Amino acid sequence: MTAGTYPSPEPVEDPEALRADEAAYRDLADAVRELLDLTVRTRVDQPERAAVATEVRALSARLSARAQDGPLGLETTSDGRLRDHGNPMVGMRNPVAPPLTVRQTGEGEAAADPFVLGAAYEGPPGHVHGGIIASVLDQVLGTVPAIVGRPGMTAYLNLTYRRPTPLGQVSGRARVAGTDGWKTTVTGELLDADGQVTVEAEGLFVVPRWARQYLGTPTGDAGDFEAPAEAGPDA
Numbered sequence: 265m266t267a268g269t270y271p272s273p274e275p276v277e278d279p280e281a282l283r284a285d286e287a288a289y290r291d292l293a294d295a296v297r298e299l300l301d302l303t304v305r306t307r308v309d310q311p312e313r314a315a316v317a318t319e320v321r322a323l324s325a326r327l328s329a330r331a332q333d334g335p336l337g338l339e340t341t342s343d344g345r346l347r348d349h350g351n352p353m354v355g356m357r358n359p360v361a362p363p364l365t366v367r368q369t370g371e372g373e374a375a376a377d378p379f380v381l382g383a384a385y386e387g388p389p390g391h392v393h394g395g396i397i398a399s400v401l402d403q404v405l406g407t408v409p410a411i412v413g414r415p416g417m418t419a420y421l422n423l424t425y426r427r428p429t430p431l432g433q434v435s436g437r438a439r440v441a442g443t444d445g446w447k448t449t450v451t452g453e454l455l456d457a458d459g460q461v462t463v464e465a466e467g468l469f470v471v472p473r474w475a476r477q478y479l480g481t482p483t484g485d486a487g488d489f490e491a492p493a494e495a496g497p498d499a
C-alpha cells in the first residue's frame with residue numbers, strides 16, 4: 265500500500281467482504297497486466313491473434329455490463345483509508361500500473377519496493393521509456409509531501425537521466441529536501457537491478473490554495489491530521 269493516504273470519512277461496515285472484493289479487483293488487474301505484456305511480446309500467428317482479439321472484446325463487453333462512467337477517484341478501502349485504486353502507478357485496479365508499492369521508510373522518506381518494468385514500458389530498445397520513468401518518480405517523490413502532512417500537486421519535476429535504465433527490476437526512493445509553508449521540495453532517484461542510480465529527480469509539490477482549508481495540523485504520522493485548523497501557514 266502507498267504511504268501518505270488518509271482516514272476515510274466513510275466507515276467500513278464489513279472489512280472482510282471488502283477485502284475479498286479488493287482481492288478480486290487486484291486479481292483481475294493482474295490478469296489483464298499479464299495480457300498487456302503478452303500482447304506486446306506474442307509471436308503467435310495472425311489468425312490466432314485475430315481470434316484472441318475477438319475473445320478479449322467479448323470479455324470487455326462482460327465488464328461493461330456494470331461500469332461507472334468516468335474516473336474512479338478515491339475510494340474507502342478495507343483498512344479504512346482513502347485510496348486511489350485507479351492510479352496508473354499504484355492503483356490496485358489498474359493493469360497499466362506496474363504496480364508500485366510506495367512505503368514510508370523514515371522521517372520524510374519514502375521508497376518504492378523493487379518492481380518489474382517489462383516489455384510494455386520499453387522506450388529505447390531494451391530500456392525503460394523516459395516518460396514512464398517520469399511517472400514512476402512523480403509518484404515516489406509525490407508520496408513524500410503526503411507523509412509529512414503536505415499532500416501537494418506536482419508544480420515541477422526535474423529529471424536528470426544519468427544512464428539508460430534496463431528493462432527489468434527497478435526501485436525508487438525519495439526524501440524531503442526542504443519545506444516552505446505549503447511547498448515541499450523533494451529529491452529522489454530511480455535505481456536499476458544492480459542498485460545503480462539511473463535517474464535523479466527534484467520536484468516541487470504544492471498544496472493547492474483551494475485545498476488548504478481542508479488540512480488541519482499535521483500530527484507527523486503518515487498524513488494523519490488533527491481537526492481542520494482555522495489557518496495554516498500562508499492560508
Ligand SMILES: CCCCCCCC(=O)SCCNC(=O)CCNC(=O)[C@H](O)C(C)(C)COP(=O)(O)OP(=O)(O)OC[C@H]1O[C@@H](n2cnc3c(N)ncnc32)[C@H](O)[C@@H]1OP(=O)(O)O
Pocket residue numbers: 266267268402403405406407410416417418419420447468470471472473474498
Ligand atoms: C500520494 C499521492 C502522490 C501523487 C503524485 C502525483 C502528483 C501529480 O501527478 S499531480 C498532477 C500534476 N500536477 C498538476 O496538475 C498541478 C497543476 N498546477 C496547479 O494545480 C497549480 O499551479 C499549483 C497547485 C501547483 C499551485 O497553484 P495554487 O494553489 O493556485 O498556488 P500558487 O499561488 O500558484 O502557488 C503557490 C506557491 O507555489 C509556487 N509555485 C507554483 N508553481 C511553481 C513552479 N512551477 N515553480 C516554482 N514555484 C511554484 C508559487 O510561486 C507560490 O509560492 P509562494 O507561496 O511562495 O508565493
